Amino acid sequence: AAGVIQSPRHLIKEKRETATLKCYPIPRHDTVYWYQQGPGQDPQFLISFYEKMQSDKGSIPDRFSAQQFSDYHSELNMSSLELGDSALYFCASSMGRRTANTGELFFGEGSRLTVL
Amino acid sequence: GNSVTQMEGPVTLSEEAFLTINCTYTATGYPSLFWYVQYPGEGLQLLLKATKADDKGSNKGFEATYRKETTSFHLEKGSVQVSDSAVYFCAITGGGADGLTFGKGTHLIIQP
Numbered sequence: 001a002a003g004v005i006q007s008p009r010h011l012i013k014e015k016r017e018t019a020t021l022k023c024y025p026i027p028r029h030d031t032v033y034w035y036q037q038g039p040g041q042d043p044q045f046l047i048s049f050y051e052k053m054q055s056d057k058g059s060i061p062d063r064f065s066a067q068q069f070s071d072y073h074s075e076l077n078m079s080s081l082e083l084g085d086s087a088l089y090f091c092a093s094s095m096g097r098r099t100a101n102t103g104e105l106f107f108g109e110g111s112r113l114t115v116l
Numbered sequence: 117g118n119s120v121t122q123m124e125g126p127v128t129l130s131e132e133a134f135l136t137i138n139c140t141y142t143a144t145g146y147p148s149l150f151w152y153v154q155y156p157g158e159g160l161q162l163l164l165k166a167t168k169a170d171d172k173g174s175n176k177g178f179e180a181t182y183r184k185e186t187t188s189f190h191l192e193k194g195s196v197q198v199s200d201s202a203v204y205f206c207a208i209t210g211g212g213a214d215g216l217t218f219g220k221g222t223h224l225i226i227q228p
Contacts, residue, residue: 004159033215042120042205043160045215056214090159105216107152107159 002026004108006091012114013081021076021111025093031055032074033105034066035090043090049074050096081115088112118143122206122219129196130227137191137222139180139206147208149173149182149189150216154203163191163204201226 005024013019025032031050035043036059045058049068060066063081068074078085089112092105122139129135141147151163151173164173166182166189173180178193189206206219 031214035215040220042218042220043216045217048214050214058215092160105160105162107161109157109159 006108023091029093120219125223
């Protein structure tokens with residue numbers, strides 16, 4: 001069965017550079033969520049999109065932005081990278097918003113960003 | 117805001133041992149509760165869930181009961197296998213937000 005696809009799987013950037021992560025949800029899923037997991041930390045909710053509109057916002061820094069496109073894939077753009085941005089970034093998808101209440105989130109394998 | 121506290125690992129057990137991973141939470145309102153598992157090199161997978169008090173979630177031999185009076189959702193398994201080695205995350209719904217609030221994860225290591 002098709003799963004959530006994230007790219008790239010690994011990314012190395014210098015401080016102050018920009019990075020873009022991509023997420024392709026499961027077919028027919030219309031909601032995408034982004035999470036950040038620092039080393040040894042729990043995943044932190046960043047932002048979510050439903051039907052191409054921002055649905056909810058968590059602890060996403062102002063330096064980051066995201067959007068969901070007409071094919072439902074999503075991109076997370078990170079600018080002025082800092083060392084503390086080094087983390088594993090997860091994307092999850094679901095059918096319908098607020099299905100976090102039912103736990104039916106399907107996670108990708110994550111994109112590991114290293115900022116040097 | 118909502119928060120989740122779970123026992124720190126790593127937890128190392130022998131095969132066929134009994135497993136308990138503790139999870140307690142603080143939340144406004146009435147959250148739903150989940151356990152997610154992360155196998156090496158993979159994303160998070162929903163293991164089980166409970167949406168109201170006294171509900172018992174179960175899957176693959178794992179169980180957890182929603183205890184509202186103690187705000188707990190402890191994960192248990194009667195006989196663990198080497199293949200259960202993974203990181204386990206307790207999570208709750210975010211108090212009206214779309215996102216989930218996760219605990220810090222417990223690394224479980226099962227030795228043959």
